[in-house]
Amino acid sequence: MKQSMLFAPTLKDAPKDAEVKSHKLLIRAGLVKMTAAGVYSYLPLGQRVMKKIEAIVRDEHDKRGCSELLMPALQPRDLWEESGRWANYGPELMRLKDRKERDFCLGPTHEEVITALVRDHIDSYKKLPLALYQIQTKYRDELRPRFALMRGREFVMKDLYTFSDSEEDLNAWYDTMMDAYTTIFKRAGLDTRIVASSTGQIGGDVAHEFMVMSEVGEDTISYCTKCEYAANQEFSGLTDGDPCPKCGGEIATAKGIEVGNIFKLGTKYSKSMNAYFTDRDGARKPLVMGCYGIGISRTLMAAVEQHSEENSILWPKSITPFDVHIVPLAKGKEAQETIDRLYRSLNDRHDVLLDDRDERAGVKFKDADLIGVPYRIVAGKTLQEGKVEFTDRYKNETVQIPIEDVEERLKQIL
């Protein structure tokens, strides 16, 4: 893609309300832009990263037998009355009336809608289990939206719901999804930790969160310095110096970013919303449910937090918006033709960004550091000798190579 058409408005300075490194970089690199408090537009670079994260999420869900659907954000009050959450949810639930004065909310989660979808059709154990997910936009009217995508009011989530005929089957799905999530975050280049947590507004019995360990973040994690124990502090109540409930070792605490969560819902929604099936023995039983979320937009932010310095991002290969960034400095018709030829040949095989803007070298390099593409080709003075500068930003290594060797070199590393 040619950078002149990309719309990646980079900024020298971050907005004043941006306290956190990733928040500053999200704005400065032109990944997102605020439209209202807690409501963001994902600009082309941010959207490209989101699509890569989504592709990983889809792949790991589909290969485990999950099926993708798409439910509405607009949800009728009736369904929320059935579950009891219309009264209980509080002011974080965004509510509105349609032109006929009927009540709706904008879904913060989709337990009600999916339970209503499934109950009409799943009448027998023969049709179980089911695992249905969506990647969709959610709403939560945060009192104090902040840290950009970390606590937003409109955000993109993957939410999966499983329906089982027994606790055992739910437990199996829970383990499957714990494994899927571990794989997903690893593939996306994130260092996460699984911590026990409370079930909050969603309800249910058992829950875990996937935390990106980071100096910033909204949650405090109590973890044992000796064993594997880790829990959300809100849930565990443990603080620095307390004994570990598992091994007696010493507890320490740290600030984390929650990027995923999984819940054993059990029969909370199926009972209140009358979602029953007939089992092998002829008995009528409530569906046993689990739900599993990944904050797609939050994962984007966490990735920036983990893979950046003050003035530059370095994307993991799996989610980088482009593989290769060509930065031409040489001028003149002949140089331009050579560069265009290189761009076209590489672009067939890889995602290539060509900085075709009429800007000074300093501006181009600063923008390239912000944008964060891992492999960079600078076509400058040595282009006359048929050479370009090839930088592997992971290795922080720059070499001069003949232009005809670029394709082979990329083939080896991409």
Added chain:
Amino acid sequence: MKQSMLFAPTLKDAPKDAEVKSHKLLIRAGLVKMTAAGVYSYLPLGQRVMKKIEAIVRDEHDKRGCSELLMPALQPRDLWEESGRWANYGPELMRLKDRKERDFCLGPTHEEVITALVRDHIDSYKKLPLALYQIQTKYRDELRPRFALMRGREFVMKDLYTFSDSEEDLNAWYDTMMDAYTTIFKRAGLDTRIVASSTGQIGGDVAHEFMVMSEVGEDTISYCTKCEYAANQEFSGLTDGDPCPKCGGEIATAKGIEVGNIFKLGTKYSKSMNAYFTDRDGARKPLVMGCYGIGISRTLMAAVEQHSEENSILWPKSITPFDVHIVPLAKGKEAQETIDRLYRSLNDRHDVLLDDRDERAGVKFKDADLIGVPYRIVAGKTLQEGKVEFTDRYKNETVQIPIEDVEERLKQIL
């Protein structure tokens, strides 16, 4: 994918409010399900078709230099005050207040948001043109939602906005997108016609609609029986027997489904929202805008309308939810192993649906006709002789072929 995990709840009968063939089939084939009036959930089969349509749309936009972004549905009143549409839009605009009593609407289109995004960064002709699109969920509080996805209140759209430094550049983009749309609908297997139309709530100077000619649909098209002239009747005012304004020939009328529209907005939004740039000559000028929409969910419905009979769908190759449908009838361990082997070998290369449900043959065939996969493999009695029935539903042709020939046959046609 195994059908037992797909969640495609087929129905014998359509709901009573479904008057139109495609509406009946959308529900009966388990493609969508109503959550509230005009608000639908896209079940896995419907979502798979949507994703294929979206992939075609992305491809044809990206190759023309457009850049994808994602804007919010939640839009602050301020922006709509700037354009003047907060007062003018009427009750179709869904409005809500946040917890601090600030006014928002749910975007039916995104002229305000995109103009605000672009005006802060595009200060010079050097940064033009720009072509930015999104695939996103939109809201319109229809007085009488009906025909399922044809007149919904929450729907998926692709909307593109172009920003130019001159009328000439806008005209060039308009022609480019007319060409892109023609290609997109052709690739999606839809027979469309370009008709002149009024600019409606969006505003602007010139507009065209892409119509799927169909007995059903919300719009009446006046078209000339002699020349190429075609216009929305609402715009042209012409009815059967009137003389064609272009060639004097006879006008006829027909009901069409609008799947796309393109508008020359000109400077309506850039002037009211103060989006100016400095031109080559140093003069400050308003950005010249165009906007271009495709109803993704409506395209899904139009495809069903054009590619179906009363009890069956036959998807075009380009948007079919699966390429191949394996319907096993033979029982026993050996048969099952053979079928599993076939499924696994084909599924590596194609999108294969395996009907692994414990259902009678009649149910399986009826569901297969509804679901509409173009190539079907029935593994029945002849499996003992190492043969399966291979049906090409486009040709309405069934042949018995050795199981080892299936892969080669599919390679030739897919």
